[in-house]
Amino acid sequence: MPDRLVILGSKGGPALRPGGPWPSSSLLEIGGRSIVVDCGLGVTRGLVDAGISLKALDLIFITHLHSDHVLELGPLIHTAWTAGLATPVGVFGPPGTGHYWRRFCQAMEFDIEIRIVDEGRPDIRELVSIVEFGEGQVVEQGGLTVSALRVEHPPVTDCFALRFEYAGKSVVFSADTAFYPPLADFARGADILAHEAMLEEGIERLVAKTGNGARLKEHLLASHSFAEEAGSIASDAGVKRLVLNHLIPADDAQIGEADWIAAVRKTWAGGLTIARDGLVVELSSAKAAAGEETA
Numbered sequence: 001m002p003d004r005l006v007i008l009g010s011k012g013g014p015a016l017r018p019g020g021p022w023p024s025s026s027l028l029e030i031g032g033r034s035i036v037v038d039c040g041l042g043v044t045r046g047l048v049d050a051g052i053s054l055k056a057l058d059l060i061f062i063t064h065l066h067s068d069h070v071l072e073l074g075p076l077i078h079t080a081w082t083a084g085l086a087t088p089v090g091v092f093g094p095p096g097t098g099h100y101w102r103r104f105c106q107a108m109e110f111d112i113e114i115r116i117v118d119e120g121r122p123d124i125r126e127l128v129s130i131v132e133f134g135e136g137q138v139v140e141q142g143g144l145t146v147s148a149l150r151v152e153h154p155p156v157t158d159c160f161a162l163r164f165e166y167a168g169k170s171v172v173f174s175a176d177t178a179f180y181p182p183l184a185d186f187a188r189g190a191d192i193l194a195h196e197a198m199l200e201e202g203i204e205r206l207v208a209k210t211g212n213g214a215r216l217k218e219h220l221l222a223s224h225s226f227a228e229e230a231g232s233i234a235s236d237a238g239v240k241r242l243v244l245n246h247l248i249p250a251d252d253a254q255i256g257e258a259d260w261i262a263a264v265r266k267t268w269a270g271g272l273t274i275a276r277d278g279l280v281v282e283l284s285s286a287k288a289a290a291g292e293e294t295a
Contacts, residue, residue: 002282003284004281005281008022008050009025009038010247010275011250012024012176013210017209023071025046026245027052030283031142035058037061037173038063038069040069042072049278055080055087056085060077060090060092062091063162065096066156066176070100073100073104081115082115082121085127086121088128097132146162146164151180153223161183161187162175174195181236189237190239192240193233195225195243195245196245196246197260199247202248202252202254227260239270241272243274243275244264247274247275
């Protein structure tokens with residue numbers, strides 16, 4: 001199978017609405033590794049639908065501990081375990097990831113203990129290793145290199161963009177971030193930059209739906225990037241393809257793909273893909289797979 005990026009969940013924020021997309025999660029297949037990036041609600045179903053065997057779960061990276069990026073981390077690993085996972089899983093995340101995992105295992109202690117005895121399963125707590133990281137190189141193994149850059153996502157301080165490199169190919173995830181010019185250097189020359197994006201015209205309607213509107217709007221404007229700003233980062237970085245992801249809003253009937261394209265084209269003239277759940281981008285040419293909408 002060719003190296004590829006699969007967007008499993010494309011919306012920003014934790015809320016689910018009828019017929020809408022799932023929160024943040026992605027699958028990166030590169031150099032023979034299957035890497036999960038973020039574990040928002042729906043990641044397990046998304047991986048299965050992408051053709052991944054859960055018992056082959058390998059590497060998981062969490063960019064930060066907001067619920068739309070980490071809520072289904074424990075359930076993903078546990079479900080893989082009940083599906084036959086018996087090999088080690090490496091989880092890499094910001095400080096606090098280990099605390100989340102320990103507490104998840106405590107919450108599921110009855111089920112874990114009884115399945116070990118009743119079904120002869122290995123101890124899930126011994127299969128999973130947690131590595132908490134900061135800025136700099138996170139992983140170097142088997143030709144795969146992963147590095148992290150702290151980005152601006154107040155009030156969260158431990159939020160990291162991630163760069164994955166293997167055999168000359170590179171994919172960068174912005175994580176959640178306000179416009180952050182140093183990200184351009186971090187993403188320099190990448191085959192794919194998956195960058196979060198907002199559309200200003202949808203913000204008022206979104207906060208009206210969600211409640212606590214004034215405070216939520218303040219957070220969005222301080223902590224996230226407009227599509228035009230994502231385009232500026234891609235232009236400054238000289239990437240091959242920009243994938244707009246973690247869309248805010250992602251489920252507004254008055255906003256379509258053409259609106260995202262029009263916004264980002266103000267600052268970005270290169271390869272462009274607007275994320276949606278299940279979308280596949282192959283790394284061979286950093287182009288969307290056949291049948292996927294692209295611009």
